[in-house]
Amino acid sequence: xxxxxxxxxxxxxxxxxxxxxxxxxxxxxxxxxxxxxxxxxxxxxxxxxxxxxxxxxxxxxxxxxxxxxxxxxxxxxxxxxxxxxxxxxxxxxxxxxxxxxxxxxxxxxxxxxxxxxxxxxxxxxxxxxxxxxxxxxxxxxxxxxxxxxxxxxxxxxxxxxxxxxxxxxxx
Amino acid sequence: xxxxxxxxxxxxxxxxxxxxxxxxxxxxxxxxxxxxxxxxxxxxxxxxxxxxxxxxxxxxxxxxxxxxxxxxxxxxxxxxxxxxxxxxxxxxxxxxxxxxxxxxxxxxxxxxxxxxxxxxxxxxxxxxxxxxxxxxxxxxxxxxxxxxxxxxxxxxxxxxxxxxxxxxxxx
DNA sequence: AACACGGCTGCGAAATCCGTAGGTCTCGGT
DNA sequence: ACCGAGACCTACGGATTTCGCAGCCGTGTT
Numbered sequence: 406x407x408x409x410x411x412x413x414x415x416x417x418x419x420x421x422x423x424x425x426x427x428x429x430x431x432x433x434x435x436x437x438x439x440x441x442x443x444x445x446x447x448x449x450x451x452x453x454x455x456x457x458x459x460x461x462x463x464x465x466x467x468x469x470x471x472x473x474x475x476x477x478x479x480x481x482x483x484x485x486x487x488x489x490x491x492x493x494x495x496x497x498x499x500x501x502x503x504x505x506x507x508x509x510x511x512x513x514x515x516x517x518x519x520x521x522x523x524x525x526x527x528x529x530x531x532x533x534x535x536x537x538x539x540x541x542x543x544x545x546x547x548x549x550x551x552x553x554x555x556x557x558x559x560x561x562x563x564x565x566x567x568x569x570x571x572x573x574x575x576x
Numbered sequence: 577x578x579x580x581x582x583x584x585x586x587x588x589x590x591x592x593x594x595x596x597x598x599x600x601x602x603x604x605x606x607x608x609x610x611x612x613x614x615x616x617x618x619x620x621x622x623x624x625x626x627x628x629x630x631x632x633x634x635x636x637x638x639x640x641x642x643x644x645x646x647x648x649x650x651x652x653x654x655x656x657x658x659x660x661x662x663x664x665x666x667x668x669x670x671x672x673x674x675x676x677x678x679x680x681x682x683x684x685x686x687x688x689x690x691x692x693x694x695x696x697x698x699x700x701x702x703x704x705x706x707x708x709x710x711x712x713x714x715x716x717x718x719x720x721x722x723x724x725x726x727x728x729x730x731x732x733x734x735x736x737x738x739x740x741x742x743x744x745x746x747x
Numbered sequence: 748a749a750c751a752c753g754g755c756t757g758c759g760a761a762a763t764c765c766g767t768a769g770g771t772c773t774c775g776g777t
Numbered sequence: 778a779c780c781g782a783g784a785c786c787t788a789c790g791g792a793t794t795t796c797g798c799a800g801c802c803g804t805g806t807t
Contacts, residue, residue, distance in 0.1 A: 431658065431659060431660070436659070439652055439654060439659070442651070442652035443651050443652045443653075443654075444651075445650070445651075446617040446618065446649075446650035446651045446652055447617065447618060447650055449764095449793080449794060449795085450794075450795075451793085451794070451795095459755080459756095460755065460756055460757080461756095461794080461795085462755075462756065462757080462758095462795095462796090462797095463754075463755050463756075465795075465796080466754075466755085467754090475655065476654060476655060476658050476659075477652045477653060477654040477655075478617075478652070478653055479616070479617035479618055479650065479651070479652050479653075480613070480614050480615075480616075480617045480650070480651070480653060480742045481610055481613035481614045481617055481648045481649070481650050481742070482614075482648060482649055482650075482651060482653070482742045483610060483614075483647060483648040484646070484647060484648075487602065487647050488602060488607070488610070488647075489602070494694075495666075495692075495694065495701055497732075505736075505738075508736075508738045509738065511738075511739070512738050512739035517739065518739075518740075518741055519739060519740055519741075520737075520738040520739040520740075521666075521734050521735075521736065521737050521738060522734070522735045522736040522737075522738060523665075523666065523732035523733060523734055523735055524732065524733045524735055525730065525731060525732040525733065526730065526732075527732055530666055530732060559696065559697065560696060561668075561694035561695065561696040561697075561698055561701060562694060562695045562696065563692050563693070563694055564692075564693045564694055564695055565676075565679075565692065565693040566691075566692050567676075567679045567680065567682075567683050567691040567692060567693060568682070568683035568688065568689075568690060568691040569689075569690055569691075570689055570690075571651050571652075571653045620762080620763060620764085620795095621763075621764075622762085622763070622764095630786080630787095631786070631787055631788080632763085632764085632787095633764095633765085633766095633767095633786080633787070633788080633789095634785075634786055634787075636764075636765075637785080637786085638785090
């Protein structure tokens with residue numbers, strides 16, 4: 406049937422401290438719960454409990470804790486194209502000075518979906534979601550390049566999205 | 577209070593065909609429903625109904641349809657770091673020949689979270705999620721560079737994730 | 748030993764979900 | 778003009794789920 410996760414109780418309870426990097430530690434059962442919710446964010450607690458070998462209430466408490474801790478969130482994700490956003494691009498940014506401040510400024514823009522500081526020939530990568538070419542042009546040229554400290558940018562306009570998963574932790 | 581979406585009934589019902597690009601058309605009410613679920617994927621239908629001005633059953637039917645059509649999915653998303661993936665990178669790929677086939681090959685790799693074909697100095701951008709440096713190195717050098725048609729790659733190792741939203745359609 | 752703490756179970760009440768029947772409006776065919 | 782099909786909504790009762798809480802059990806501390 407569905408692979409039960411049998412976890413010795415005592416082992417579970419020992420594992421509920423923080424690991425050294427300050428992140429909450431996740432045991433096998435919590436990972437299994439996350440996997441269930443990655444398949445269907447609305448799956449009932451009782452069904453999850455049956456799959457991972459826990460009571461409904463226990464699953465509910467764990468899920469609530471994972472949400473509170475910010476380990477996961479349960480959200481609707483959409484295909485941008487069907488929601489009316491026809492132009493997307495990844496923008497590589499070269500910056501000088503306070504790079505993190507620039508990353509914060511990018512994060513404040515609503516058209517910017519994703520910001521990450523990187524090592525390599527770009528200091529920052531930012532994903533932009535726009536309604537049309539004019540909108541995209543405006544964001545890149547007028548707003549991003551105008552930020553103080555931005556030395557140069559390079560844009561990669563999306564032609565075709567091939568894969569997009571939310572399956573972290575499910576391998 | 578919370579901004580009600582008042583939609584003239586007749587206008588709604590007219591709007592439920594396919595738009596010319598084959599994508600299901602979304603009216604204001606469906607967008608409002610999506611917004612609600614982007615804030616909390618488990619929000620009860622009745623609460624959503626109150627917010628968007630529809631009955632519980634109507635919301636339920638719309639949500640089901642949006643899921644069936646693939647317009648959205650309700651899933652748990654996690655912070656990769658807390659789930660044990662410590663190294664991430666964006667890889668830009670230059671390719672020759674059948675670029676789409678290469679993108680497909682990348683998509684088949686479980687470590688590859690995100691693949692997009694682009695215009696610009698890279699043909700493909702791929703996001704890699706790995707457990708450690710060895711794993712990352714292995715994926716990039718042994719598996720990606722080994723693909724026939726891959727001319728060159730450039731990697732951007734993630735230093736700090738600054739923003740990651742799932743708020744498409746919410747502006 | 749006693750106690751605090753974290754985590755699990757069990758249970759009853761409240762809230763939610765689900766299927767379905769029935770109404771309205773629009774469009775298309777006869 | 779009329780009728781039927783289809784899309785979408787509301788209403789409603791029964792099944793299911795969620796929720797809060799009391800109680801229990803290991804573990805670690807004093």
